[in-house]
Amino acid sequence: MKTNLLLLHGALGSEAQLKSLQELLANDFNVHTLNFEGHGGRTFTHEFEMERFANNVVEKLQTLGISNTHIFGYSMGGYVALTLAKKHPEKVDKIVTLGTKFNWSFESAQQEIKLLNPEKIEEKVPAFAKRLHELHQPNDWKKVMHKTAEMMLDLANGKKLTNSDLQEIQHKTLIAIGALDNMVTLEESENAATQLPNGTFKIVENVKHPIEKVDLNVLANLIRDFVV
Numbered sequence: 304m305k306t307n308l309l310l311l312h313g314a315l316g317s318e319a320q321l322k323s324l325q326e327l328l329a330n331d332f333n334v335h336t337l338n339f340e341g342h343g344g345r346t347f348t349h350e351f352e353m354e355r356f357a358n359n360v361v362e363k364l365q366t367l368g369i370s371n372t373h374i375f376g377y378s379m380g381g382y383v384a385l386t387l388a389k390k391h392p393e394k395v396d397k398i399v400t401l402g403t404k405f406n407w408s409f410e411s412a413q414q415e416i417k418l419l420n421p422e423k424i425e426e427k428v429p430a431f432a433k434r435l436h437e438l439h440q441p442n443d444w445k446k447v448m449h450k451t452a453e454m455m456l457d458l459a460n461g462k463k464l465t466n467s468d469l470q471e472i473q474h475k476t477l478i479a480i481g482a483l484d485n486m487v488t489l490e491e492s493e494n495a496a497t498q499l500p501n502g503t504f505k506i507v508e509n510v511k512h513p514i515e516k517v518d519l520n521v522l523a524n525l526i527r528d529f530v531v
Contacts, residue, residue: 306396307372308332308530309360311380313402313514314451317343317438320514321377327523331531332373337363339383341447344440351454353379353462357387364394373530375399377514378486381478385464388472397530398476401522402484402512405464406491412459415486419452421445469498477503477529481510481517503529 308328310321318336325334339356341347349355360383364372373396376384381400388395404411421444425432435444478496480487489506496504507525510517 305331305333306530307369308334308526309363309372309374310334310336311360311374311376311383312336312339312342313378313380314454315342315435315438315444315447316377316379316514319343319438324375324519324522327519328526331527335363335367335369335372341439341442341450343438344442346442347450350457351450352457353383353386353454354390356383357390360384360387361391361394370394371396373397373399375401375526376403378402378404378512382464385469385472385476388474388476389464389468392473395474398474399479399526399529400477401479401507401510401517401525402481402487403478403495404487404491405495406488407455407458407463409459412455415455416452419448419455421448424448466494466498469495469502470500473500475501475503475529477505477525479505479507479525481512482506482508483510484512486512 310325312318312320318338321336325336328334337359338345339359340349341351371394374384381403384398384400388398439447476499478492480489480492493504496502507521
């Protein structure tokens with residue numbers, strides 16, 4: 304009998320970005336995806352918060368009639384998975400993250416927020432702006448970006464997972480990072496894996512941060528090898 308696997312997208316992303324990965328893993332797991340509130344055209348009335356997104360997962364599992372699941376979280380999705388594991392440990396089995404940022408100091412948040420300027424993106428990287436419009440319509444992608452920036456500031460101002468929080472999470476967890484990731488450091492990833500009682504750290508060669516640039520066969524094998 305196949306076990307359940309839930310794929311969680313990253314900030315500014317949507318479940319559409321994980322469909323190809325879902326297909327690759329369909330023979331091994333009952334694979335599910337979801338859009339977090341405000342993403343992929345899903346309506347939203349609240350601020351963007353990790354705990355709120357974790358509740359989105361709880362609601363999805365209830366809808367599917369699933370009591371617990373393995374989770375793969377890309378970037379922010381990995382952070383949501385760990386937030387869920389801390390709040391509702393019974394709903395989570397094994398966790399795999401890729402490119403998840405853990406260092407949410409005020410300085411690092413400011414650095415990330417500088418990159419989230421819709422007007423500059425429209426001017427300098429119109430193809431990316433067009434892609435964000437396609438991913439999030441009918442929602443305004445610029446509003447999604449502003450809400451994401453506010454969430455990053457909130458993490459820096461005390462809403463992040465601390466080392467103490469990570470030490471409470473007992474689930475077997477693989478913290479993976481691409482060797483070419485320029486948004487997340489090896490140090491913060493390794494530290495997170497060390498804090499987790501059952502954490503494993505892995506560097507994935509030749510992998511950059513954007514999910515579109517990840518070799519999905521490599522990623523599918525990474526998930527299979529750890530979860531099965």
